Amino acid sequence: MIDYRQLRCFLTTAEELHFAGAADRLHLAQSALSLHIRHLEERLGARLFHRSKRSAVTLTEAGRLFLPEAVAALRQIERAEQVGRAAGRGESGRVTLGYVGSAVTSGLLAELLRRFRHHHPAVRMEVIALDTPTQIEALGEGRIDIALIRPRPQYGAGNTGFVIQREPIRIALAVDHPLAATPRLRAADLAQEVFLIPHFHETAGFSDKLHALAEIGRFEVRPTDQVGDFLAAISLAAAGYGVVLGPRSLSSLRVDNIVFREIEDFDAEIELALAHRSRGMSPCVAQFVDSARTFLAASAQP
Numbered sequence: 001m002i003d004y005r006q007l008r009c010f011l012t013t014a015e016e017l018h019f020a021g022a023a024d025r026l027h028l029a030q031s032a033l034s035l036h037i038r039h040l041e042e043r044l045g046a047r048l049f050h051r052s053k054r055s056a057v058t059l060t061e062a063g064r065l066f067l068p069e070a071v072a073a074l075r076q077i078e079r080a081e082q083v084g085r086a087a088g089r090g091e092s093g094r095v096t097l098g099y100v101g102s103a104v105t106s107g108l109l110a111e112l113l114r115r116f117r118h119h120h121p122a123v124r125m126e127v128i129a130l131d132t133p134t135q136i137e138a139l140g141e142g143r144i145d146i147a148l149i150r151p152r153p154q155y156g157a158g159n160t161g162f163v164i165q166r167e168p169i170r171i172a173l174a175v176d177h178p179l180a181a182t183p184r185l186r187a188a189d190l191a192q193e194v195f196l197i198p199h200f201h202e203t204a205g206f207s208d209k210l211h212a213l214a215e216i217g218r219f220e221v222r223p224t225d226q227v228g229d230f231l232a233a234i235s236l237a238a239a240g241y242g243v244v245l246g247p248r249s250l251s252s253l254r255v256d257n258i259v260f261r262e263i264e265d266f267d268a269e270i271e272l273a274l275a276h277r278s279r280g281m282s283p284c285v286a287q288f289v290d291s292a293r294t295f296l297a298a299s300a301q302p
Contacts, residue, residue, distance in 0.1 A: 187217030
């Protein structure tokens with residue numbers, strides 16, 4: 001097989017048309033250069049140069065035909081080397097990221113992507129909206145590399161995670177709801193409400209927060225209407241079908257006929273976590289995780 005050194009020796013000699021000059025450029029002994037050229041000619045079964053007694057050479061017909069192909073081949077090899085080195089440094093490749101909706105409304109997703117792209121513009125990003133259980137499953141199966149999800153005690157075999165964002169919880173009500181005129185509510189004020197909670201086939205998450213609210217307000221949790229996501233829940237609440245317990249960032253959705261109120265005796269926060277595989281991450285995925293940790297450290301500073 002033709003190797004890189006043989007191509008480099010041929011092209012340099014074709015440019016210099018002189019063995020001594022080519023050897024000087026390549027920092028090789030002239031005998032070593034001649035050996036590389038001879039091995040290449042043996043490999044091709046054709047003479048590439050007409051030689052003279054004073055080490056000056058000219059291209060043969062075979063050499064002239066081989067020259068543009070050799071140039072293209074060498075460029076491709078150099079390009080492949082650059083791509084491989086960049087991938088090894090995490091400067092190229094692809095990261096597939098799953099996210100829950102509040103990663104968008106809180107601005108977390110956009111900020112993580114912005115920071116990462118600033119330092120790694122050649123890495124391709126694929127982002128997919130998935131609920132938390134589906135993301136954990138996809139992470140374990142290798143269908144996604146990064147998961148922005150609700151925190152869990154465990155993230156599945158071979159996965160790990162860390163909390164990357166916290167935000168206060170608010171209650172969303174229709175503007176004509178009797179409680180909408182009260183700037184700050186108490187947990188007990190919500191005892192008779194129908195809560196609209198996104199249903200993700202799990203018990204962790206906002207269902208836990210709702211039960212904590214009910215305990216503070218000393219009321220039993222009534223059967224809740226379960227909807228597909230927070231956007232649907234907010235839309236239903238605006239129409240008067242119930243109220244929504246959710247992250248403060250939901251207010252960025254700017255749905256008409258809805259207001260957000262603080263619950264003064266309920267200071268719980270909702271968290272987002274970043275999960276990833278414990279081992280075997282590609283360099284660019286590892287770089288994304290490092291970038292996210294840098295963001296977290298910067299966010300924690302007063």
